[in-house]
Amino acid sequence: MFDRRLLFQAFGGALTLPTLESVASAEQSTETAPTRLLVVANPFGAHPEHFFPAEFGKDFRFPKTLRSLQWLRDRISVLSHTDHNMKSGHGREVAFLSGVLPETSGAFPEKNMSIDQVVARRTGGQTRFDSVHACLERSIRMSWNANGVDIKPFTDAKRMYDHLFMNLTTEQRLERKELLQRNGSVLDAVRDQFAGVRKRASKNDQVRLDLYANSLRELESNLVGRQQWVDKDKPEFDLSGYFNGTEITIESRYNAVFDMVAYAFQTDLTRVATIGFSPELKYTDVKGVTRGYHACTHNGKNEDTVSELVAIEAFQVAQLSRCLKKLDEIPEPHAEGSMLDHTVVLFGSGMGYGGTHSNRNLPILVAGGGFKHCGHVDTRDASGDNMPLCNLFVTLLQRFGLEYDQFNQSTGAFTFEDYLG
Known part of the structure; x- marks a missing residue:
């Protein structure tokens, strides 16, 4: 059987596509304007x-x-x-x-x-x-x-x-890396189970499983990206000026x-x-x-x-x-x-x-x-x-x-x- 509980444990209970950090950094951008x-x-x-x-x-x-x-x-x-x-x-x-x-x-x-x-x-x-x-x-x-x-x-x-x-603290970055590693291990296990299930699936079920396959591929790609961003600092932005004084409009x-x-x-x-x-x-x-x-x-x-x-x-x-x-x-x-x-x-x-x-x-x-x-x-x-x-x-x-x-x-x-x- 395809163990959906593995995905529940790693990704919050549903195989959806969360906003995850991506692979390339701004420093790696080419000279083509985005x-x-x-x-x-x-x-x-x-x-x-x-x-x-x-x-x-x-x-x-x-x-x-x-x-x-x-x-x-x-x-x-x-x-x-x-x-x-x-x-x-x-x-x-x-x-x-x-x-x-x-x-x-x-x-x-x-x-x-x-x-x-x-x-x-x-x-x-x-x-x-x-x-x-x-x-x-x-x-x-x-x-x-x-x-x-x-x-x-x-x-x-x-x-x-x-x-x-x-930015994350040093302790938070270590925790984030450990979480990403655990999620990567779960995703590996799910992918292996998924391959076996798809071989035995009917044609109609394969259509449904293709949606999961797309999600699995994107999750795998984005997990790699998140690992690369953990140690990179974010740009600085000063929010204080927007909320000074007693009245926030x-x-x-x-x-x-x-x-x-x-x-x-x-x-x-x-x-x-x-x-x-x-x-x-x-x-x-x-x-x-x-x-x-x-x-x-x-x-x-x-x-x-x-x-x-x-x-x-x-x-x-x-x-x-x-x-x-x-x-x-x-x-x-x-x-x-x-x-x-x-x-x-x-x-x-x-x-x-x-x-x-x-x-x-x-x-x-x-x-x-x-x-x-x-x-x-x-x-x-x-x-x-x-x-x-x-x-x-x-x-x-x-x-x-x-x-x-x-x-x-x-x-x-x-x-x-x-x-x-």
């Missing part, structure tokens, strides 16, 4: 009249929600009329980065694996952390691994700091999160990061906001409530803008341009507009990444049908050298150049 991915998302979409510009093309006027991004005009694309072709309502937002709900994922080659994790699978072997995830307060569940398990983000900035920048907390991600990119700790804005966040320290976020989405078109909702959404985009300015101020090593020019940035939501629970016309923008950006575009086809958001995902995956011509519900690839006037 491409990074930053995804920023909220749970309840955006008020459409204040997110989507009134004009199409590159000369659009920035609406209130996007006004903080005016400095980025030539390096931004706002996509109108994209969706995942799902019925409207809560619960569909978990499909933002995959286009697939967990309960229907079996029909798709990548299941409901999110694009950030597809990219992390490609880039993770070159950095200390495959990917980094943060969503202060309760998660909005947007990152899913190859086994269909949602990746838990850091919900506290200080714990995120410990993970990224706190939502702005200071997210400043810390975004700045840690920017520095993790700069020091090549990771090349993939996702940042979410939780549905439980309190925005009452944002100017003009007196109500809860969810309550503001159910505004009944009341002007005062809509104004508060737009203030919240503008704050979210302003946090993104601040981070992108930091990346744009850092020259890209070994290449022309800034780090932003080599970072694919995706902002959006798996819900179109919370006021109607609509999952059509998702609020999507792409920045940086070296694309030939096209301003505000109407992605509907000649029949007036919305473009599958997965078409954009195909293009983003191709930017990382991944040979995709289809991803889940895509019908093709989104081509930026097609919308240039």
Whole structure:
């Protein structure tokens, strides 16, 4: 028999793919500029009249929600009329980065694996952390691994700091090495048992076992990587300035999160990061906001409530803008341009507009990444049908050298150049 208890003992009770440290160090990087991915998302979409510009093309006027991004005009694309072709309502937002709900994922080659994790699978072997995830307060569940398990983000900035920048003590490093050695021994035993089980398995069982085989290979590779990183110090980052004084605001907390991600990119700790804005966040320290976020989405078109909702959404985009300015101020090593020019940035939501629970016309923008950006575009086809958001995902995956011509519900690839006037 295949002894699953061995895996339970070593890897916490399930054969999933945890975020493990990888093989190559930043010092071993070649002189080829890396491409990074930053995804920023909220749970309840955006008020459409204040997110989507009134004009199409590159000369659009920035609406209130996007006004903080005016400095980025030539390096931004706002996509109108994209969706995942799902019925409207809560619960569909978990499909933002995959286009697939967990309960229907079996029909798709990548299941409901999110694009950030597809990219992390490609880039993770070159950095200390495959990917980094943060969503202060309760998660909005947007990152899913190859086994269909949602990746838990850091919900506290200080714990995120410990993970990224706190070095182990000498005693902790010895304990970590011993743990890795034990886990490696368990993995060896599991692999030997697995080989025997697969020989006797039926064709249907072999398909299921192939998923375990992929996980075993990645676990083995990443365990080797963790061993190489144990004795290497992490870069230094000063978190104290974000939490001085008696009042800690939502702005200071997210400043810390975004700045840690920017520095993790700069020091090549990771090349993939996702940042979410939780549905439980309190925005009452944002100017003009007196109500809860969810309550503001159910505004009944009341002007005062809509104004508060737009203030919240503008704050979210302003946090993104601040981070992108930091990346744009850092020259890209070994290449022309800034780090932003080599970072694919995706902002959006798996819900179109919370006021109607609509999952059509998702609020999507792409920045940086070296694309030939096209301003505000109407992605509907000649029949007036919305473009599958997965078409954009195909293009983003191709930017990382991944040979995709289809991803889940895509019908093709989104081509930026097609919308240039």
